[in-house]
Amino acid sequence: MDGEDAHHRPSSSSSSGGPFLSGLCAAALRRKPISARASAAASGEGLVRQLGVLELVLLGIGASIGAGIFVITGTVARDAGPGVTISFALAGAACVLNALCYAELASRFPAVVGGAYLYTYAAFNELTAFLVFTQLMLDYHIGAASIARSLASYFIQFLELIPSVKGNVPSWIGHGEEFFGGVVSVNILAPILLVILTVILCRGVKESSAVNTFMTTLKIIIVIVVVFAGVFEVDVSNWSPFMPNGFKAVVTGSTVVFFAYVGFDAVANSAEEAKNPQRDLPIGILGSLLACVILYVAVCLVITGMLPYTLLGEDAPLAEAFSAKGLKFVTVLISIGAVAGLTTTLLVGLYVQSRLYLGLGRDGLLPSIFSKVHPTLHTPLHSQIWVGCVAAVLAGLFNVHALSHILSVGTLATRLYQLV
Numbered sequence: 001m002d003g004e005d006a007h008h009r010p011s012s013s014s015s016s017g018g019p020f021l022s023g024l025c026a027a028a029l030r031r032k033p034i035s036a037r038a039s040a041a042a043s044g045e046g047l048v049r050q051l052g053v054l055e056l057v058l059l060g061i062g063a064s065i066g067a068g069i070f071v072i073t074g075t076v077a078r079d080a081g082p083g084v085t086i087s088f089a090l091a092g093a094a095c096v097l098n099a100l101c102y103a104e105l106a107s108r109f110p111a112v113v114g115g116a117y118l119y120t121y122a123a124f125n126e127l128t129a130f131l132v133f134t135q136l137m138l139d140y141h142i143g144a145a146s147i148a149r150s151l152a153s154y155f156i157q158f159l160e161l162i163p164s165v166k167g168n169v170p171s172w173i174g175h176g177e178e179f180f181g182g183v184v185s186v187n188i189l190a191p192i193l194l195v196i197l198t199v200i201l202c203r204g205v206k207e208s209s210a211v212n213t214f215m216t217t218l219k220i221i222i223v224i225v226v227v228f229a230g231v232f233e234v235d236v237s238n239w240s241p242f243m244p245n246g247f248k249a250v251v252t253g254s255t256v257v258f259f260a261y262v263g264f265d266a267v268a269n270s271a272e273e274a275k276n277p278q279r280d281l282p283i284g285i286l287g288s289l290l291a292c293v294i295l296y297v298a299v300c301l302v303i304t305g306m307l308p309y310t311l312l313g314e315d316a317p318l319a320e321a322f323s324a325k326g327l328k329f330v331t332v333l334i335s336i337g338a339v340a341g342l343t344t345t346l347l348v349g350l351y352v353q354s355r356l357y358l359g360l361g362r363d364g365l366l367p368s369i370f371s372k373v374h375p376t377l378h379t380p381l382h383s384q385i386w387v388g389c390v391a392a393v394l395a396g397l398f399n400v401h402a403l404s405h406i407l408s409v410g411t412l413a414t415r416l417y418q419l420v
């Protein structure tokens, strides 16, 4: 990798041998010449092109539809009323603008891993790119841990449906055994789930994509069934007034529901594994986002039409709305949808992280071990195992509450950076 690294770094800025500080500044301010890197990637030293357009669209949807739609809808609807639909449409429109930028950049630099990190490196400089990476990693590492913790709780809840098991599952298995006044909350199920997903990801991009395709299709079907089951329960009088607390509450709501769209950018990181990146990456990015906008808006219309917005629950609004109408089977479907949703956001999140580590390892910004790709599996094994371990340690020691505090700061900082 070192030879290649030297090859793609601009010699003018780094070879002068001048004072240490000016060398450092020059390094921090250099940009990435994409063409050289692209030809190195194209020479076939690692990842393989296995993903078609459908797999890319499902990758984006897999990363985006998590628990957000099942939870945030109710939280926001309590303020914005049925206008939460407009909140989702507004946030969706903002994301479409963002996605158009991603689509344009992804088709310009199609053959290199890296997504936002790569684009910042090419447009600004190495320092900015590295900062983008650190913030993305803060978000992804902590995000992966908290999603794994939520998944573990879901599994324990399913297990406790068995009468003889109910109340007998030790808390260190899934819910967390608390120490130091609740600062540390130890459990083993979340790390086990992370190990399983890491093994799948290490086996190959085709295998990981197959799991994602299956789970994502399942959750899309569930969301569609939920919408159709709900349509027959809609009472249009629940939609008026549409914005009980005015447009301001709707706009405020759109800043919260933005979270539900986070994920479509994952597609940009599969540039080196897409069969026809120049054409398929933009389709994958925009296609997955548009699918989410349609599904989310439909869910919002249905849920706010089913019950007066004041009666929507805060924790599991969608499930509660259906049990209030006596549709228990839909409630079960929603739980399965949430588990599938969490699993795919976790899977794709871990996938994206490893490709980012790979990109930085190749660029010499991280130790070269991260740049290694397994010769037969064609996956960045070291990077993948590393991101799995970090998430497993965090998920093994902290609960969602502790993790989400750190995550909010990370996500906000990341998005601010991207705006700049």
Ligand SMILES: NC(=[NH2+])NCCC[C@H](N)C(=O)O
Residues within 6 Å of the ligand: 063, 064, 065, 066, 067, 068, 069, 139, 140, 143, 259, 260, 261, 262, 263, 345, 349, 411
């Ligand atoms: N990188 C992240 N923060 N990913 C979290 C994705 C959350 C996903 N959009 C959801 O609604 O659940």
